[in-house]
C-alpha cells in the first residue's frame with residue numbers, strides 16, 4: 762500500500778512540473794534580483810500541526826502563506842482565524858483537494874474553487890487572493906477560470922518533498938541545495954494521503970530551513986511581493 766502511494770506522489774511530483782511548462786497564468790516563482798523567498802504551507806488547517814507551524818513562524822518572525830483546503834477550514838474555523846490573527850496569509854487550495862480537479866468538468870471545478878473562497882470569507886471576512894491546485898495539476902480550463910476570478914495560480918518552484926517523510930535532513934537539503942532568489946517553497950502543515958499524515962519531520966526541518974536561509978541573507982515575503990496579484994478578486 763505504501764509503495765503504491767509513494768509511486769503516486771512521485772508521479773505527481775514529476776508531472777506537476779512537466780505538465781505546466783509554458784502554461785500562462787501559473788506562477789512558479791518571482792522574477793527578482795532581491796534575496797527573497799516565499800514560504801508556503803499546504804493542505805491545512807490541521808489541529809495538531811498548524812498551531813506549531815504558526816509558533817515557529819512567530820518565533821523567527823517569518824511571513825508565510827497557508828494554502829487551505831476548504832473542507833478542513835470548515836471543520837477548524839478557529840485555525841483559519843489564528844492564521845490571520847498571527848499575521849500570516851491565506852490561499853485557496855480547493856474545497857476537497859481532488860487530485861483531478863482540473864478535469865472534473867466546468868461546474869464542479871468552479872465549485873471547488875469558489876466554495877473555498879466563500880468558506881474562508883465567511884470565517885474571516887477576506888477572500889483568498891491566490892489559488893493552488895492539488896498536486897499542481899492545472900488544465901487550460903482551470904487557468905481560464907482562475908483568470909476570470911482574478912486568482913493567480915501559484916505552483917511553486919521548490920517542493921521540499923516533506924509530504925512523503927523522507928527524513929528531516931532530506932527536507933532541509935531539498936530546499937537549501939536549490940534555493941534561488943524569488944523561489945516559492947512548498948512545505949505541508951497537514952497530511953496528504955493515508956500513511957503520510959505525520960508532519961514531525963516538517964516541524965523539525967522548518968526552523969533549520971529558516972535559520973539557514975536567513976544566514977544566507979534571504980528574507981521571507983508574501984506572494985504579492987513576488988508576483989502581480991489583482992486587488993479585486995473574489
Ligand SMILES: [Zn+2]
Nearest residue numbers: 803804895896
Ligand atoms: Zn495539497
